[in-house]
Amino acid sequence: MSNTPTILLVHGAWHGAWCWDAVRALLEAKGRTVVAIDLPTVHAPNKAQLDLADDAKAVRDAVDAIDGPVVVVAHSYGGVPTTQGLAGAANVAHVVYIAAFALDAGESLLGAVGGVPPTWWMIDGALTTAGNPAEPAESLFFNDLPADVAAANVAKLLSQATKPFSDVVTEVAWKAIPSTYVITERDAIFPLFAQEALSGRAGSTVHRFDTGHSPFLSQPEATAAIIDAAGR
Template sequence: MTDESTILLVHGAWHGSWCWDLVAGLLRDRGWEVRTVDLPTVHSERKTDLALADDAAAVAAAIDAIEGPVTVVAHSYGGVPTTQGATDPKVTHIVYVAAFALDLGESLLAAVGNVAPDWWLIDGPLASAGTDAQPPQGLFYGDVDSALADACSARLLPQSLRAFTDTIDQTAWRDRPSTYIITEQDVIFPVVAQEALAARSGSVAVRLDTSHSPFLSQPDAVADVIENAARS
């Protein structure tokens, strides 16, 4: 067993572990052990059959594979399977990055008003992000270098719709400290909603003047917050 926390990075909807590359590289350069997980409702070949429970199980399995304490960092939708699945006593801190720190019986869709946003493209059991009128570059990457924003937008994948409609029955944030990064330029996740989730979960709030993807526009600042949480 090690006394130093391993950092597990959990991506948000439609994304993959690739979105953490800049932050992961910075943390590794600073001497931290970093792991990532690709959520199956985005990346599995059979994702149309999968649900929130499968993502939560993937988070739990990634934690189980780590020896010693774990700091889990979750972005956006990734906060839902993290809240559900990061209940192992090894998890010593959760960092929510503009994330859905939900409570018992809540779903992501309910948290956004029970109506899918108009920039979701729903095709049967799958949902995609962005339209011609509201492309991903503006939704997720408003303050990100344009070439990087284009490259990231091209990597987004459809996701199982059930991941957004299923409710949670465990709340990892109740049993351990948490930090919440509030993204103040966010156009898809209102700051007031982030503030409310941070307060309800008892999180230490850290404000960054960024879009929904601070791990791309301000990776050093995000790495600093994660490092502070991992040391606490």
């Protein structure tokens, strides 16, 4: 069993493991073992029927499959199944929340954004997509990337099951597992005051990035450095 934690990367809504590629390469160049998963409510063929519990199970199953300590890194919505799924996980050394929803018991992502879906959530029954002509995904997720790079990443976004956004967290990993929170100060999706409020939970170590919502793409070196230091 290795004493150096394996790093597990958990993406946010509409994204996939692909969003971590640059950070993963940098971490692996440092000799770290890295695992990135695709959440089922974005990638499973039956995703319209899935909910938060399915994503939480995917995160927990990935952790349970790792022999040794783990640092789990969660972005945005990915913080919700990470918080839910890792409660009681003995081998998780640290959680890094990157502009993520570190919710408490009884809270939901929808509740955390005011109880009303943002206007850029394009809800079609059981599935939701991100962005519209008035509020394009490029300017929401990737406002600090070159236009062509932002467009290329938007092309990779998929629909997301709607139900996980209103599902309530019932177990809370950050109450027992040390955590780090990365605040993204130019975030067009996640208001700064909300990130600051969540970052204070569980006595998190807090870092502030002068980036948009996706620092793993716009500042991969800085993101990798924070992750590499966590759980050491």
